Every structure is written in structure tokens, then in C-alpha cells.
Amino acid sequence: MSLTIESLNHQITDGHGKRQLLSDLSLTVGQGECIGLMGDSGSGKTTLLNLIAGLEPIQQGQIILAGVALAQASEQQLSDLRKTQLGIIFQQYNLLSSLSVQDNIAFSARLADRYDASLCTALARQLDIQALLNQYPLTLSGGEMQRVAIARAMSAQPQLLLADEPTGNLDDNNSSCVVELLVKLAKSHNTALVLVTHSHNVAAKMDKIYQLADGQLTLVNK
Template identity: 65%
Template sequence: MPLTINNLNHRIHDGHTERWLLTRVSLNITPGECVALTGDSGSGKTTLLNLIAGLEPVQQGEIYVGGQGLQHAKDKTLSLLRKQTLAMIFQHYNLLSSLNVMDNISFSARLAGRYDEEHSLSLAKNLGIDHLLDHYPDTLSGGEMQRVAIARALGPRPKLLLADEPTGNLDNSNSDKVIAQLLSLAKSHHSALLMVTHSSSVAEKMDKIYRLKDGLLSQQSGGG
């Protein structure tokens, strides 16, 4: 199972008080399954992604990524997990400006010791950026940069993809194209996808839709 969460509770400091941001959150995502995570600003969506990525410590409950429990994992284990098991796609792309498109695409795969030139070129072709391999990020449009970021994330063949509003900076046309490509590639590579989105049209393209409200996670009707 790429992702299993059992009875996760997370408390934060809010001003001078403490409150539970997440309460009894449980979730399972299977290989190739694409899941939308919705909710109002401040509901805990990004915090949940950070917990799954091992960027914040688990306070109560259990998170397993690719079978690895995070609740007692050391920093070295979490770092290795982020290199080899999961990948993150950010709203602001986080491309390396000093590297061209091909080197950006291959960066994560090289870091994980899984670089495969044929695989990287195939991703670039499928995402329609194979004509940009010698270009640098500052010459690309927002849609092109997002497609490079997706190719980079898929390069190491991760078991789990985490995406935080990956189309938030794109217009509707580019957003639709990027989402369609991301879903197709996640399915074909059997990568589970958990995507934070405020867009109902994006959420409805996923297999399942979950909503965070008042600390509780519930499955919504709809989804592909």
C-alpha cells in the first residue's frame, strides 16, 4: 500500500492556545489511485501533506508510506524515503534555475540512484516538453514549468506522489492539460496520487474526493 494513515491526530499552537488541527484522520490509497484532498484554507491540508512527507513529526497515530512507518522514523530514514519512495509536486514548481530542462527532469532520479535516460525522455515526450530539453526555467511558461516539475517527480518512479495545488498558477486550459497528463502518468506508472486542490473541477477528475473540515476527514460523493 503506498499510503496508510491510522487515527492521526495533530495539535498546533494557535496564538496563545493549542488546538487539534487533525482529529482521528484515517486514509488508504492504493497503487495507481488518484485522490483529491479539499477543504478551506487553514483546514490542515498542507500540514497533512507535510506529515506524510516526513517534514513534520507524527504526534499521535500512524502513517505508513510504502510500508515504512513514519511515527518513530529517524531523519536518515525519512530523507531516504523522500528520495526513493515519494515525490512532491509544488504549486511554485521549485525548478533549479541553473539547470536546463533535461537536467531538472533527471535531478530527482539521479538523487535516488535510479536515473534512466530512456524513462526521462519518455516522460518529456508524454508531457509535450521534449522540444525544450536544452532550455532553462526562466524561458518557460507556467504550464511548461509545471510539466517539467511533474516529469521530475515521476523520474524516480515513486510509489506515492504528493501535489500541493499544482495548477494554482495556471489558467483553466493549461490546468486541464496538466491534470490530464498527471493522471494518465500516475495510472500508467502505478503511482498513488494525493492532490490538494481548491478546484472542484480538478477534484472531480480524481478517483476519490476527501474533504478536511473541523479536523475531520470525510469522503465526498463524486470523483472519477
């Protein structure tokens, strides 16, 4: 399995003191499986992604990614895991403005020591950005930047992709196209996908939809 979450509990401190954000939460995501994660603002969706990515410490419970138990992993192990097994697609794209589109796409793959020129070329073609390779991020539209961000995340051939509201800045048409491409790429590369979204249309393109409320995940019928 790509991702296993077991009995995860997480508390945060807000204006009212300590609050239980995640309560005995469990989830299993298999290779090539695409999961949509929905929930109200403040329900813990982004925190859950951060915990999966090893960006926040696990308070109680366990997350196992690519065979690594994150609760017992060292900072170096977590860093290596993010480089080699995990792809993250941000709502704000986070492209490097000083690098061309071509070099942005290759960035994650080079970091993971998995650079494959033919794969980067194929990703650019599949995402219809091959004509933009010599341009720089500041010259691109929102939809184009999101496609570049997807290509960059996929170029390192991760086992798991995390996407936090990846279409939040796109119109409905671009949003639909980007998500369809993302799911198609995940399936073709046997990469698991966990995607946070407020859009029911986006979530409907996933294999499964989970609602996060009161610290628990509930499987939603499509």
C-alpha cells in the same frame, strides 16, 4: 498499500492557543489510486501532506508509507524515503534555475539512484516538453514549468506523489491539461497520487475526493 494513515491527531499553536487541526484521521491510498483533497484554508491540508512526507513530526497516530512506519523512523530513514519512494510537486514548481530542463527532469532520478534516460525521454514526450530540453526554467511559461516539475517528480519512479495546489498558478485550460496528464502518468506507472486543490474541476478528475473539515476526512460523491 502505498499509504496508510491510522488515527492521526495533530495540534498547532495559533493566536488563540492550541488548536486541534487533525482529529483521529485515517486514510488508505492504494497503488495507482488518485485522491483529491479539498478543504478551506487553514483546515490542515498542507500540514497533512507535510506529515505524509515526514517533514513534520507525528504527534499521535501512525503513517505507513512503502512499509515504513514514519512515527518510529529515523531522520535518515525519512530522508531516504523522500529520495526513493516519494515525489512532491510544488505550487511554485521549485525548478533549479541553473539546470536545463533536461537536467531538471533527471535530478530526482539521479538523487534516488534510479536514472533511466529512456524514461526521462518518454516523460518529456508524454508531457510535450521534448522541444524544451535545452532551455532553462526562466525561459518557460507557467504551464511548461509545471510539466517539467511533473516529469522531475515521476522520473524517480516514486510509489506516492504528493501535489499541493499544483495548478494554482495556471489558467483553466492549462490546469485541466496538466491534471489530466498527471493522472494518466500516475495510472500508467502505478503511482498513488494525493492532490490538494481548491478547484472542483480538478478534483473531479481524481478517483476519489475527500473534504477535510474539523480535523476529519469525509468522502465526497463526485
